[in-house]
Amino acid sequence: MRNSAEKGIRHKYLRLTISSLLICSVVITGIYFYINAQQQEQEAAYNELIEKQEKLKELSQSLNQLFFRARGFYAFQNERELDLAYVELESLKNTIKQMNALPLTAEEREPIADLSEFLVAYENEVLANSIAAVRADDYALLRELSQDGTNSTVNAFVAFAADNERASEKALRQLNQDILKQAENFAFLLTLLFLLLFVIIAMVILRALNDIVKPLEGMRESIEGFVSGEDVSYKPLDRTDELGVLSMTFHNMIKTIQGNQEELTTQNQALLLNKTELQEKQIKLEESLEETEKTKDRLIRFNDLNHVLSFTLDKQKLANATIQYFNDVYDIDTGVLWLPKSGEFALTGFTGTMFQQFREERMPYLTARLKDRESFTMKREALHEKGFAVEKVYVYDLYAAVKNEEKDDVALIGLSRVGRAFSKEEEQDISGLLNQMHLAIDRIQLYDAAIHERTLNERIINNINEGIQFISKSGTMVQHNDTMCAMLYCGDVPLDAHVDQEVWIQSMSEQTTTPEAMLAFLRKCIEATDSASNTFQYTIKEPYERVIDVYSTSVIVDKEKTGTIFVHRDVTREHEVDKMKSELVSTVSHELRTPLSSVLGFTELLLNKQLKPEKQERYLKTIYKEAKRLTNLINDFLDLQRMESGNQVYRMGKLSMSEMIIETAEKFRTQNMHPIVFIDDASDVMIEGDRERLAQVLMNLIGNAIKFSPQGGNVTISLKNDFKNLHVTIQDQGIGIPAEDIPKLFSKFQRIDNSSRRKIGGTGLGLAICQEIILKHDGHIWIDSQEGLGTAIHFELPLLAETVEYTAHEGAEENPPVMIVEDDMSLALLLSEELKLNGFKVIYHTSPEEAFKEAKRTPLVGAVIDIMLGEELSGWDLVDMMKKDDATKGIPIVISSALDPIADVRKITQISHYLTKPYAPVDLSKVMKLLLDGQHQNGVIFYPEKETVPGGND
Secondary structure (H helix, E strand, C coil): CHHHHHCCHHHHHHHHHHHHHHHHHHHHHHHHHHHHHHHHHHHHHHHHHHHHHHHHHHHHHHHHHHHHHHHHHHHHCCHHHHHHHHHHHHHHHHHHHHHHCCCCCHHHHHHHHHHHHHHHHHHHHHHHHHHHHHHCCCHHHHHHHHCCCCHHHHHHHHHHHHHHHHHHHHHHHHHHHHHHHHHHHHHHHHHHHHHHHHHHHHHHHHHHHHHHHHHHHHHHHHHHHHHCCCCCCCCCCCCCCHHHHHHHHHHHHHHHHHHHHHHHHHHHHHHHHHHHHHHHHHHHHHHHHHHHHHHHHHHHHHHHHHHHHHHCCCHHHHHHHHHHHHHHHHCCCEEEEECCCCCCEEEECCCHHHHHHHHHHCHHHHHHHCCCCCEEEEEEECCHHHCCCCCCCEEEEEEEEEECCCCCEEEEEEEEEECCCCCHHHHHHHHHHHHHHHHHHHHHHHHHHHHHHHHHHHHHHHHCCCEEEEEECCCCEEEECHHHHHHCCCCCCCCCCCECHHHHHHHHHHCECCHHHHHHHHHHHHHCCCCCCEEEEEEECCCCCEEEEEEEEEEEECCEEEEEEEEEEECHHHHHHHHHHHHHHHHHHHHHHHHHHHHHHHHHHHHHCCCCHHHHHHHHHHHHHHHHHHHHHHHHHHHHHHHHHCCCCCCEEEEEHHHHHHHHHHCCCCCCCCCEEEEEECCCCEEEEEHHHHHHHHHHHHHHHHHCCCCCCCEEEEEEEECCEEEEEEECCCCCCCHHHHHHCCCCCCCCCCHHHHHHCCCCCHHHHHHHHHHHCCCEEEEEECCCCCEEEEEEEEECCCCCCCCCCCCCCCCCEEEEECCCHHHHHHHHHHHHHCCCEEEEECCHHHHHHHHHHCCCCEEEECCCCCCCCCHHHHHHHHHHCCCCCCCCEEEEECCCHHHHCCCHHHCCEEEECCCCHHHHHHHHHHHHCCCCCCCEEECCCCCCEECCCC
């Protein structure tokens, strides 16, 4: 076995290949080392030449530098140059040492030795003597030294260096040529080597083709002849290797096959005889498999339909799935399934229009036929269904009804097939399926009824006015309604979300003003085991104060508690009504008793005592005043009652709000502690309203501003336009209102419960009446206030027409203010309208003292002053005060008077203009425009319809 393996093809060619590779490797390695040695030798010679050349250049340069530095010292006696010369001398010595260390020839060493000796002599004799001659200024000696032949050695060395450089360059060129020639020889040698390797490989391949491929081709030809049926005579190879064994085996195999061929032929004939029987069995098996697949597919479809019938809650989905099952399993051509009560239907082979026509024309007949039976079949001649058939074609129809317990039709079905009747088995299957469909429809109807009932109950619970909670036995909140969440913040959870006990009772308790009591009540109700009811009242502050009544009761099922119901009812209105009743009784009793006590007391004095006439008059005035107070109180009650009942009559008409404000302000002129300031910044003040009722609003609001400013202070009334509305503001400097009490002030009998306001008194009806009147005029009213800093009451009323835009002054952010000090209301209104149309804001005063204060706090364009004012101070007094004060002396003043200016000619110099009544309002506008532009004309007098006359300094 070992000998045969050694003689095998694999070992034979393996040895041949390895031998070839070893020979090639040895040759290549030898060539590589030879080439490498030659390259190193040439590189060393090259480096040696380069180094000698560099050192000789360095010696020449250093020698030149030595003489250059020495001559620099000779010429300029510069010690620095002498030092550098010695440095170069040392550099020369070092370079000579390095040069001697190189492998030099005898010819090369001789000039180097001569140079070394020269340097020694030069340093010790020539250079030393030259330095002494330079320092002794003996330049004759210096010239003698330079001409004694010392430079001949240097020149000889320089010539040697140049010759050596040329020789080195020639040697380098020769060396490069040798390297190139050697490289060409190496390339030729490698080419021969590769050719040798190629020849060896080619010989190996040829040997392999002869030893392996040729015998294999012989076996392939024998196999092809044997396969094609030829008489093959194959002679095995006389070899002991693998191919010899394969050839012998192939020879034996052909003999064996030829010997068994007859037996195989006999067996093949037997197989052909059994083929027909096997094919018949295969056909039967395929038919059986097809029937099994159909049964499997039918079972799958039935299972899918059964799943829909058992679980779906959608009637339309039920109808679609059923008609699809009939179409897939029974191969129907047309079909319809209709649920008459709910209206759902499913079609196949039908259109919607065809179904509508069928329902109108055929359904009454079918319903009558199915009244006493569950199904029936029909056979009819096909008309449209026959298509291109020539002979008669019949259509077979199956109709069935699904009935409930009352024998009413809950589903009707019609199926049709062209040319194929329904078998008894199919009718039975369809009948059984319809019974299942009956159960499914009943289940869906029960579910729909339960959903309807649940939805109805949820809507009822969510739409009642009470908040409802259902708490489980464990204390978890399982249900609550929308009203509950409107009363208390429930968080972003669904109405049927389960909320743990500690979470919901803690959240609910923290929203009340008495969390501990609320928490105790809730725990008590949850832990209670009987059915007794519990009640509790709590108050919520956010987002506004509300009073809630809550009662609870346990839910008992089969004598066992299953949960607790809490019902929350908002009783804020009832609570407020009770509170208002109490306040009404308290307020009315106080407000009625006080004036009645005065009336009765002073009447008793008048009846029982003899009094002086002046006392009688004073007592009667007091009685009249208190009776008037009682009348006003009763009128307020009656007015509010008529307004709330809708019986108040409003006489609407065109009104000027600025005129009404001035008329109302005139009634409070005697209030010395509360000067009224009127700022008119509205271009349009015309509204539609009831003069009497709006005057009542102004009287109430201005009266409140005065009443609730016990320490005095200005009452400022402002007018301005806000789009299509007229905005009125009444601002006082009184005691102010706490922020939490502002929302309650427009309620009846609502008064702020603090000591300062209790001293002032009042019924709490005034603002409620004002609100009713403003609302009836399509306006709205509101309050801005800060306790201790005064109150501003605002109301807006719609204008009669679009706001008229007045002239705007360039560069002004707001209308420039002009103050009018005038006791004639009609003239003040006329002047105010003219000024507003020309873009001025008008501030109206009647009191000189308040006008002076206004001039000090407001940057005025000018002041229009009437001479004839109050009894105490005149217009000239106001002019004097303004001109003496540094803050107001620069304000332009226009005198508006009917007096002759000649009498006041000495005072005219203090003013800007003097307008003599009567004058056109446009004259005042012109003057104010000039003043706004800074064009003062002191003392110009305007006469009506005349030229201006200078009356002072122009």
